[in-house]
Amino acid sequence: MLAPRRLCRAGVLALAALELATVPPPATAQYFGRNKVRYEAFRFELLRTKHFEVYFYPEEAAAAPLVARMAERWYARHAATLGHQLRGVQTLIVYASHPHFEQTNAIEGDIGEGTGGVTEALKRRIVMPLAGPLAETDHVLGHELVHAFQYDITGQGRGGLAAIPTAARLPLWFIEGMAEYLSLGPVDANTAMWLRDAARQNRLPNLRQLEDPRYFPYRYGQAFLAYLAARYGDQAIGDMLRAAGRSGDVAHALAEVTGTRPDTLVKQWHTAIREWAAPVEAATRPAAAFGRVLEGQQTEARMNIAPAVSPDGRRVAFFSDRGLFAVELYVADAVTGKVERSLVRTSVDAHYESLEFISSSGAWDATGRRFAFGAIAKGRPVLTVLDLEHDRIEREIPLPKLGEIFTPTWSPDGRAIAFSALAGGVSDLFVYDLDAGALRRVTDDPFADLQPAWSPDGKTIAFVTDRFSTTLRDLRFGAYRLALYDVASGRISPLPGFTTGKHINPQWSPNGANLYFVSDHDGISNVYRMDVVSGMIQQVTDVTTGASGITALSPVISVAQRGGRLVFTAYEGGAHRLYAIDAGEKLVGGRPVDLSATRAAVLPPADAPDPTLLLKLADAETGLPPEAAFPVAPYHSKLSLSYVAPPTLAIGADRYGAYVGGGTALFFSDLLGDHNLITGFQVNGGLKDLSALVGYQDQSRRLNWGVFAQQVPYVTGGYAAGFVDTTYVQQVYLQRQTNRSIAGLLAYPFSRVQRVEMSLGYERISFDQQLETQAFSVTTGQLLLDSTVTLPSPAALNLMVSDVALVYDNSYFGATSPVLGQRYRLDVQQMTGAARRSIACSAAGCWWRTPSCDSPCWGCWASAVGTTGRSRSRRRSSRTPASPGPRATARRSSAGTGRGYRARGWRCGPISWGSPSVSSTSCGRFNGPPRGGWPRSASSQGSKSALPLHHVAGGRLYSNSSLGVTRRVPHKRSIVSARMRLNRPVGRVSR
Numbered sequence: 001m002l003a004p005r006r007l008c009r010a011g012v013l014a015l016a017a018l019e020l021a022t023v024p025p026p027a028t029a030q031y032f033g034r035n036k037v038r039y040e041a042f043r044f045e046l047l048r049t050k051h052f053e054v055y056f057y058p059e060e061a062a063a064a065p066l067v068a069r070m071a072e073r074w075y076a077r078h079a080a081t082l083g084h085q086l087r088g089v090q091t092l093i094v095y096a097s098h099p100h101f102e103q104t105n106a107i108e109g110d111i112g113e114g115t116g117g118v119t120e121a122l123k124r125r126i127v128m129p130l131a132g133p134l135a136e137t138d139h140v141l142g143h144e145l146v147h148a149f150q151y152d153i154t155g156q157g158r159g160g161l162a163a164i165p166t167a168a169r170l171p172l173w174f175i176e177g178m179a180e181y182l183s184l185g186p187v188d189a190n191t192a193m194w195l196r197d198a199a200r201q202n203r204l205p206n207l208r209q210l211e212d213p214r215y216f217p218y219r220y221g222q223a224f225l226a227y228l229a230a231r232y233g234d235q236a237i238g239d240m241l242r243a244a245g246r247s248g249d250v251a252h253a254l255a256e257v258t259g260t261r262p263d264t265l266v267k268q269w270h271t272a273i274r275e276w277a278a279p280v281e282a283a284t285r286p287a288a289a290f291g292r293v294l295e296g297q298q299t300e301a302r303m304n305i306a307p308a309v310s311p312d313g314r315r316v317a318f319f320s321d322r323g324l325f326a327v328e329l330y331v332a333d334a335v336t337g338k339v340e341r342s343l344v345r346t347s348v349d350a351h352y353e354s355l356e357f358i359s360s361s362g363a364w365d366a367t368g369r370r371f372a373f374g375a376i377a378k379g380r381p382v383l384t385v386l387d388l389e390h391d392r393i394e395r396e397i398p399l400p401k402l403g404e405i406f407t408p409t410w411s412p413d414g415r416a417i418a419f420s421a422l423a424g425g426v427s428d429l430f431v432y433d434l435d436a437g438a439l440r441r442v443t444d445d446p447f448a449d450l451q452p453a454w455s456p457d458g459k460t461i462a463f464v465t466d467r468f469s470t471t472l473r474d475l476r477f478g479a480y481r482l483a484l485y486d487v488a489s490g491r492i493s494p495l496p497g498f499t500t501g502k503h504i505n506p507q508w509s510p511n512g513a514n515l516y517f518v519s520d521h522d523g524i525s526n527v528y529r530m531d532v533v534s535g536m537i538q539q540v541t542d543v544t545t546g547a548s549g550i551t552a553l554s555p556v557i558s559v560a561q562r563g564g565r566l567v568f569t570a571y572e573g574g575a576h577r578l579y580a581i582d583a584g585e586k587l588v589g590g591r592p593v594d595l596s597a598t599r600a601a602v603l604p605p606a607d608a609p610d611p612t613l614l615l616k617l618a619d620a621e622t623g624l625p626p627e628a629a630f631p632v633a634p635y636h637s638k639l640s641l642s643y644v645a646p647p648t649l650a651i652g653a654d655r656y657g658a659y660v661g662g663g664t665a666l667f668f669s670d671l672l673g674d675h676n677l678i679t680g681f682q683v684n685g686g687l688k689d690l691s692a693l694v695g696y697q698d699q700s701r702r703l704n705w706g707v708f709a710q711q712v713p714y715v716t717g718g719y720a721a722g723f724v725d726t727t728y729v730q731q732v733y734l735q736r737q738t739n740r741s742i743a744g745l746l747a748y749p750f751s752r753v754q755r756v757e758m759s760l761g762y763e764r765i766s767f768d769q770q771l772e773t774q775a776f777s778v779t780t781g782q783l784l785l786d787s788t789v790t791l792p793s794p795a796a797l798n799l800m801v802s803d804v805a806l807v808y809d810n811s812y813f814g815a816t817s818p819v820l821g822q823r824y825r826l827d828v829q830q831m832t833g834a835a836r837r838s839i840a841c842s843a844a845g846c847w848w849r850t851p852s853c854d855s856p857c858w859g860c861w862a863s864a865v866g867t868t869g870r871s872r873s874r875r876r877s878s879r880t881p882a883s884p885g886p887r888a889t890a891r892r893s894s895a896g897t898g899r900g901y902r903a904r905g906w907r908c909g910p911i912s913w914g915s916p917s918v919s920s921t922s923c924g925r926f927n928g929p930p931r932g933g934w935p936r937s938a939s940s941q942g943s944k945s946a947l948p949l950h951h952v953a954g955g956r957l958y959s960n961s962s963l964g965v966t967r968r969v970p971h972k973r974s975i976v977s978a979r980m981r982l983n984r985p986v987g988r989v990s991r
Contacts, residue, residue, distance in 0.1 A: 466478055
């Protein structure tokens with residue numbers, strides 16, 4: 001997946017050095033927000049091939065050579081199709097499972113459960129997990145390598161140091177659709193299902209709508225590019241990419257390559273889709289013709305997937321996004337469809353990081369009292385058993401040696417659970433003995449073994465495998481077939497089936513004589529029934545769109561082991577919905593319908609696809625290295641330049657004088673992103689006004705730490721002018737405060753939602769002041785005086801600042817504010833040195849949704865800040881009257897030894913998507929005025945009653961006596977803390 005947001009983040013990180021160099025460093029690295037937890041300390045190694053450097057760790061050592069061979073084969077395919085060779089060696093970072101992949105530091109920010117891989121632009125790294133089945137890993141690898149070619153063709157090799165490749169700015173339908181098309185080709189039953197549904201709903205997108213996120217860019221982009229390749233040849237794909245890279249405009253590239261207006265192309269594409277879909281729709285029926293829709297499903301829920309029917313057929317558990325913020329596990333009445341309750345709420349319960357909803361489903365035991373499912377907790381897989389009668393977790397079994405757990409199934413006696421799991425990046429079958437607490441591995445090889453189903457008599461486990469159709473020598477991947485595992489002997493035997501297409505999701509009939517399964521042998525996924533003894537197959541559904549989950553391998557069906565009711569998922573109207581087939585003739589099925597003439601899986605135009613890409617994808621030999629040992633070496637971390645922010649230069653002049661400024665930032669990191677170095681500087685006129693920052697961050701382990709040093713000058717001042725007799729005088733007063741600091745930061749995440757932060761730093765604040773005076777003769781215009789005087793400045797402040805905070809945040813943000821969840825921050829800061837001050841800060845909030853609301857609608861937020869202590873500068877200038885602001889007062893503490901204030905705030909009430917932000921207050925750092933305070937400045941319009949022209953000395957503001965004006969003006973102080981400024985001085989000029 002090409003991730004523009006992440007790419008932008010990486011660029012912004014470098015540019016942010018300039019911003020960091022212009023503001024005081026925060027006491028902590030992050031105020032709120034969830035954590036990216038590094039649960040594992042991976043020991044990476046490096047495998048080299050002709051075109052790749054493959055980074056892996058010992059857990060996936062057996063799979064790494066297979067990935068390297070597949071990568072070289074994809075390189076040969078894409079290089080031939082796009083007519084391009086990559087510049088430099090391609091980096092490929094591989095993880096053994098998706099939970100491990102989510103811990104990567106090579107990609108900034110959180111990685112969602114639905115992200116199969118990422119190709120980033122700065123170093124053109126491909127980062128991906130092993131998907132389990134080698135065929136699925138092969139597809140993701142081919143998809144991501146297309147992005148590497150896109151970056152290289154439209155950019156400067158490895159992303160360039162000062163510019164993001166044009167591909168990162170092109171529409172997702174073009175970029176992701178191209179990656180899907182070149183890795184899957186024009187024959188794809190899953191994308192064809194989406195097209196038929198859009199044609200039935202009359203919702204085919206135009207060119208502008210292709211950029212609308214409501215139209216999934218992968219599916220529609222693949223389909224449109226398949227149409228263009230069929231008409232203009234596969235070479236047109238590379239031509240369009242190069243043209244779009246030059247212009248940055250896909251519409252212009254389409255017109256340039258095809259010679260046809262883009263809108264005309266889209267209309268012709270729509271016509272081809274309707275002509276292709278019409279015969280299929282005439283020969284098939286909607287899902288409601290085979291089963292009744294479970295009416296309790298919300299219309300706004302787009303996903304109701306992975307059904308699991310209770311043994312008596314009265315209830316069904318399923319995953320759904322009806323909760324709006326996350327896909328969660330629910331139980332509904334299988335007759336009425338009414339949702340009874342939520343079994344697991346991952347949106348607000350931080351314990352489970354994933355329920356594996358894309359590739360897994362849950363399972364009931366034979367009594368219907370217990371329910372098992374696989375999940376991820378604290379970065380590791382767990383097998384969870386719920387006691388539904390008492391609404392509690394009966395057992396949670398951690399299995400740290402595995403990567404992920406999918407589709408558990410109970411033995412009939414309830415003493416064991418079989419499941420498929422990732423181990424070393426490949427999928428195998430396992431059985432866990434609940435009584436003995438022992439795990440047994442059933443299969444141990446690179447073949448895919450998925451979706452086990454225990455027979456009613458307990459003697460056999462049916463499952464999905466490619467071991468009878470895949471050859472490992474040439475990595476030629478075949479269709480998924482059904483097989484039987486004999487529990488007593490351990491023998492695996494294949495079941496008969498169709499000659500083409502997948503066979504997945506086996507489910508036993510109550511008597512154990514038949515297996516229900518899903519196949520797309522004719523181009524459409526539907527439910528079938530097989531007699532296990534005779535091998536005879538009957539077709540149960542013939543849905544126009546298809547019986548399908550999120551992906552082509554997702555679970556689709558479930559059968560009640562006593563009642564016989566079958567529940568399946570169908571994709572219609574742009575959503576996945578559940579349908580129930582009760583016991584009867586519909587479950588028996590009929591003779592399979594022959595739809596081969598419709599070419600339902602071939603993307604339109606189905607009658608004229610370009611065979612070039614199909615031949616390349618079918619050729620398993622070209623580009624595939626032989627089965628030989630690749631050289632492997634340990635990985636050694638080394639920083640290299642990742643990004644250079646575009647340098648800036650500014651030249652100008654004003655009443656303050658000439659100005660020359662500019663700056664840039666450099667971002668360094670190692671290939672794994674564990675070590676980062678950021679540097680930045682900005683010059684604003686002279687070396688005294690140099691802002692600079694250097695920071696280092698180590699993320700290689702769970703404990704993150706970093707150090708930084710910076711210099712930040714703040715220039716303020718005032719301007720005054722007026723007439724003194726026959727002389728016109730103007731003065732510019734400049735005051736410079738320079739903050740120099742060095743600090744260390746620590747952050748330890750307990751989970752994704754809770755962490756502790758600590759920081760310790762030293763800060764030196766120095767001051768200098770100057771007065772520039774010019775005097776002109778009113779009669780002659782002659783310059784009479786031009787002087788710059790350096791004024792006495794207060795002594796520098798030396799401060800030691802420490803901070804400790806406990807942070808919790810599981811909230812979800814809406815358009816402007818949190819709308820669900822809760823968060824708090826308990827923060828204590830201590831300052832010693834010239835200013836002695838302690839700041840205690842707490843902020844908390846919670847947001848929830850009531851049953852009567854269509855959106856999250858209530859929230860509460862509160863904060864409190866307290867300070868104690870007294871600065872040296874305050875004691876010295878205590879004679880100066882203080883003027884507290886209207887909403888806060890300065891007061892002595894109860895002990896009479898400190899001066900400070902406490903700020904409290906709260907808010908509770910209804911909120912909506914468009915409501916103002918409910919934000920929290922933050923603990924402020926002491927960054928107050930110099931001991932002399934900020935001066936009050938003024939200006940005049942040249943009247944005879946001239947305003948004072950002044951300078952500062954001894955903590956007081958005096959007029960310039962040489963001009964004959966005698967006036968003394970006491971200044972006012974400013975107190976800054978907790979984001980509240982009291983008595984802000986007037987007349988300040990910043991630059």
